[in-house]
Amino acid sequence: MKTGFCALALAIGLALLPVPxxxxxxxxxxxxxxxxxxxxxATIKRMNQQQLAYVRQRDARIMQNYRQAQGxxxxxxxxxxxxxxxMAEWRRAVAACNxxxxxxxxx
Numbered sequence: 001m002k003t004g005f006c007a008l009a010l011a012i013g014l015a016l017l018p019v020p021x022x023x024x025x026x027x028x029x030x031x032x033x034x035x036x037x038x039x040x041x042a043t044i045k046r047m048n049q050q051q052l053a054y055v056r057q058r059d060a061r062i063m064q065n066y067r068q069a070q071g072x073x074x075x076x077x078x079x080x081x082x083x084x085x086x087m088a089e090w091r092r093a094v095a096a097c098n099x100x101x102x103x104x105x106x107x
């Protein structure tokens with residue numbers, strides 16, 4: 001029973017070992033013809049171009065989101081400045097009302 005378990009463990013271990021890839025293998029039998037190598041080059045070029053297009057679209061989307069966020073922050077800063085200005089006006093009006101200048105008092 002112990003031998004069977006070891007054999008099973010060895011079989012599973014061997015099955016999980018990585019197999020060598022044939023990419024750029026000069027002995028790869030499928031890449032011996034010039035046509036096969038040309039197809040391989042064309043496939044790699046197409047995949048690289050697709051990845052480049054994806055990266056450019058992703059970067060453009062990230063920049064658009066960044067610019068949009070910057071615009072919102074600037075709008076927020078403007079709103080905060082406007083709020084601070086209006087609060088300062090209100091505080092001056094309250095101080096003037098408390099000082100007896102009735103034209104600054106609201107009912």
